[in-house]
Amino acid sequence: MILIFGKTGQLARELAADENVACLGRGQADLSDPAACAEAIRQARPQAVINAAAYTAVDKAESEEALAHAVNGAAPGAMAAACADMGIPFVTVSTDYVFDGSGTAPWQPGDAPAPLNAYGRSKLAGENAVRAAGGAYAVLRTSWVVSAHGNNFVKTMLRLGKERDRLTIVADQIGAPAPARDIAAACLQMARQLMADPGKSGTYHFAGLPQTSWAGFAREIFARAGVACAVEDIPTSAYPTPAARPLNSRLDCAALETVFGIPQPDWRMGLNDILKDLGELA
Numbered sequence: 001m002i003l004i005f006g007k008t009g010q011l012a013r014e015l016a017a018d019e020n021v022a023c024l025g026r027g028q029a030d031l032s033d034p035a036a037c038a039e040a041i042r043q044a045r046p047q048a049v050i051n052a053a054a055y056t057a058v059d060k061a062e063s064e065e066a067l068a069h070a071v072n073g074a075a076p077g078a079m080a081a082a083c084a085d086m087g088i089p090f091v092t093v094s095t096d097y098v099f100d101g102s103g104t105a106p107w108q109p110g111d112a113p114a115p116l117n118a119y120g121r122s123k124l125a126g127e128n129a130v131r132a133a134g135g136a137y138a139v140l141r142t143s144w145v146v147s148a149h150g151n152n153f154v155k156t157m158l159r160l161g162k163e164r165d166r167l168t169i170v171a172d173q174i175g176a177p178a179p180a181r182d183i184a185a186a187c188l189q190m191a192r193q194l195m196a197d198p199g200k201s202g203t204y205h206f207a208g209l210p211q212t213s214w215a216g217f218a219r220e221i222f223a224r225a226g227v228a229c230a231v232e233d234i235p236t237s238a239y240p241t242p243a244a245r246p247l248n249s250r251l252d253c254a255a256l257e258t259v260f261g262i263p264q265p266d267w268r269m270g271l272n273d274i275l276k277d278l279g280e281l282a
Contacts, residue, residue, distance in 0.1 A: 002191055003046035005029055005037065005079065006053035010147040011093060014184035015052055021188075022046070031055075031071040034078035041082040048191040049083050051076050051092040052184075058097070058119040059242040065118040072122035077129025084135025089194035089201075091187050096143040096175060096207075098124045101246020104174075108252045109141070109203040117243035127203070136198035138190045140183070140256075142206045143249045144217070146270075147180035148277035153214070157221045158280055161229035171215035171233035175249025176207040179270025186262050193260055200259050205251035208267025220268065225275055226282030 006012030007025030016023050022044065029040040031053050041049055055061065055071040076092045083090035097120035098113040115121045127139050146152045160167055186206050194200055212220070215233045222229050236245060256262045275281035 001046050003041060003044050003049045005051045009052060010145055010150045010180040011052040011183055013149045014180045018188055031075040032067060034074040037075050038078040038082035041079060048089045048195055049079060050187050050191055051079055061118040062242045068118055068122035069125055073125030073129060076126040080130040080133035080135060080137055084133045089136040089191055091138045091191045092130055094123045094127050094139050094141045096141060096249040096251055097246060099246055101248045103248055106250035106252035109205055109255055116246060119243060136194050136201050138194060138201060139203040140187060140206055142178045142183055143175045143251060144177040145180055146177050146274060148274045154221055154274055157218050158225060161222050161227040164229060166230040166232060168232045168234045169215040169218045170236050170239050171213045172235050173245055173247050173249060174211055174213050176209060176211050177217060177267040178207045179267060182265045182270055189262055190260055204256040205253045206256055207251045207253060209264045211250055224271060224282060225280045
């Protein structure tokens with residue numbers, strides 16, 4: 001059995017579809033209490049652990065950085081330490097926001113992090129704590145997570161696109177969507193392979209192909225959903241937010257395929273699946 005932290009989030013909902021997992025919601029394991037998370041692992045005695053829970057309110061984290069650090073930093077560290085003590089692998093999901101978004105080259109897993117915001121700092125703290133725990137682990141950095149569940153860009157665009165004739169969308173942040181279903185499949189594969197070969201431990205990147213902007217992503221959503229809403233490109237500077245966003249969210253995912261045999265998915269196929277699940281595919 002693989003123990004999953006998270007029950008209602010985008011990634012946890014997709015992981016829960018696997019019959020060999022057990023999911024812990026906030027009622028059973030509150031990530032603001034790292035010691036309770038470690039105890040939950042010891043009680044469950046799983047074969048591996050995947051952390052699919054996180055503090056994800058990027059802008060709110062600017063004013064709640066201590067809470068973000070507890071959930072995204074201390075809790076994964078405590079989980080990883082418990083797993084190391086038990087000799088089982090730990091997989092946790094991180095973010096492209098650990099980078100500053102400079103340049104145009106895809107970020108390599110070994111590139112120096114320099115987060116621009118509190119959310120990125122909290123996720124980087126979690127990465128460092130997981131690595132320091134000393135057990136078998138995988139940190140999987142991903143970007144632009146979308147699914148048919150929860151709040152995300154796809155669902156927001158569908159709602160706004162039906163209400164308005166035209167939307168202004170940021171066009172100078174470049175990256176790629178990552179469907180939660182594909183991330184979940186990757187996490188499960190990584191956990192199972194780490195059981196057999198802890199030597200695969202490390203930091204990896206996972207995002208879809210091809211690269212696009214938020215504006216380009218919005219156009220694709222509208223085209224596939226048959227929504228007649230025009231998209232006007234704007235720069236990030238025209239859409240100020242409390243938390244600064246990286247302009248370059250491109251991720252080099254080659255290592256994940258080399259080590260685990262997990263290729264980059266075409267996010268457009270994942271988008272079709274999401275729209276189908278929502279009953280919005282044209």
